[in-house]
Amino acid sequence: MTQLTIIVATDAKGGIGINNTLPWRLPEDLAHFKRMTSGHPIIMGRKTFESIGRPLPNRRNIVVSRNAEWRADGVETVTSLEAARALVESTDQAFIIGGAQIYQQSLPLADVVVRTEIGQAFECDAFFPELPAGEWQETAREPHVSEAGLPYAFVTLRRRQG
Numbered sequence: 001m002t003q004l005t006i007i008v009a010t011d012a013k014g015g016i017g018i019n020n021t022l023p024w025r026l027p028e029d030l031a032h033f034k035r036m037t038s039g040h041p042i043i044m045g046r047k048t049f050e051s052i053g054r055p056l057p058n059r060r061n062i063v064v065s066r067n068a069e070w071r072a073d074g075v076e077t078v079t080s081l082e083a084a085r086a087l088v089e090s091t092d093q094a095f096i097i098g099g100a101q102i103y104q105q106s107l108p109l110a111d112v113v114v115r116t117e118i119g120q121a122f123e124c125d126a127f128f129p130e131l132p133a134g135e136w137q138e139t140a141r142e143p144h145v146s147e148a149g150l151p152y153a154f155v156t157l158r159r160r161q162g
Contacts, residue, residue, distance in 0.1 A: 002085070002088050002089055002090075002091055002092065002093065002094055003092065003093045003094075003111045003112060004085070004093075004094055004096065004106065004109055004110045004111050004112075005036075005093055005094070005095050005096070005110065005111065005112040005113070005114055006095070006096045006103060006106060006107070006110045006112070006113045006114070006115075007033060007036055007037065007095050007096070007097055007113075007114045007115075008097075008098065008103065008113070008114075008115050008116070008128050009022070009024075009026070009029050009033075009115070009116035009118060010115060010116070010117060010118065010127075010128045011023070011024070011118045011120060011121050011122045011124060012117075012118065012119055012120055012121040013121045013124070013127075014127045014128050014130070015121070015122055015123075015124025015126070015127055015128075016098065016099065016100060016103075016124065016126050016127060016128050017051075017098075017099065017100075017124060017125070017126040018122070018123055018124050018125045018126070019125065020047055020048075020050070020051040020099075021051060023122035023123060023124055024118060024120075024122055024150070025148070026116070026118065026146055026150060026152060027146075027147075028144065028146055028147075028152070029116045029118075029152065032116065032154055033097075036095070036114060037056070037059055037095045037097070038058045038059060039058060039059070040059060040060075040091065040093050040094060040095055041059065041060035041061075041062060041087070041088045041091055041094040041095070042056060042059045042060070042061055042062065042094070042095045042096075042097050043062045043064065043081070043084045043085075043088070043094060043095065043096050043097065043102070043106075044061075044062070044063055044064070044096075044097045044098055044099070044102060045063070045064050045065070045098065045099050045101055045102040046063055046064070046065040046067070046070060047099055048097060048098040048099045048102070049061070049063045049072065049075065051099075054074070055072070055073070055074030055075050060076070060088075061074060061075040061076070062075065062076045062077075062078060062084045062087055062088070063075045063076070063077050063078070064077075064078055064079070064080065064081055064083075064084055064102060065077055065078075065079065066079060067079075081102065081105045081106055081109070085109070096110065099126055100126040100127060100128070100129075103128055103129055104129045107129055107131075110159065111158065111159055112156065112157065112158055112159070113131065113136065113155075113156070113157040114154070114155070114156055114157075115128075115154075115155045115156075115157065116152055116153070116154055116155070117152060117153045117155055118150065118151075118152045119150070119151035119152060119153075120150060120151070131157065134160065135159060135160055136157040136158070136159060136160065137157065137158055137159075137160050138155060138156070138157050139156050139157065139158050140154075140155065140156040141153050141154070141155050141156075142154040142155075
């Protein structure tokens with residue numbers, strides 16, 4: 001059974017982006033994202049892929065788009081999250097990397113959330129869904145401060161069993 005892991009960075013109000021870009025500059029989070037996802041399939045929405053601009057190396061890139069005709073070099077296109085899950089069922093772990101609609105759809109299916117919590121609010125127009133109370137348990141937290149003085153923490157949450 002594939003472990004489905006959501007990986008996300010949120011600001012102090014749960015914001016994840018504005019105008020299809022990240023509102024903050026946090027190289028430490030990008031390095032953390034790369035360490036976590038390298039060698040694993042990544043599943044994202046079309047707008048997230050377009051904001052990145054290219055397939056991410058050393059990862060199987062799967063893009064969910066309602067438009068079955070949409071294509072990009074180096075990615076596999078599917079029209080649903082269920083179809084994306086079917087593509088990764090033989091792997092040990094796959095990562096959901098955004099955006100907001102894909103996070104919302106995948107939250108009930110996910111086993112783990114790896115969240116970078118940024119201790120400041122930014123102007124955002126896209127948000128991570130609220131985690132249902134009682135369903136998730138924090139299992140790890142690594143607090144840090146960026147070179148620019150921005151407080152953040154790498155947080156791991158696991159779905160409670162039973």
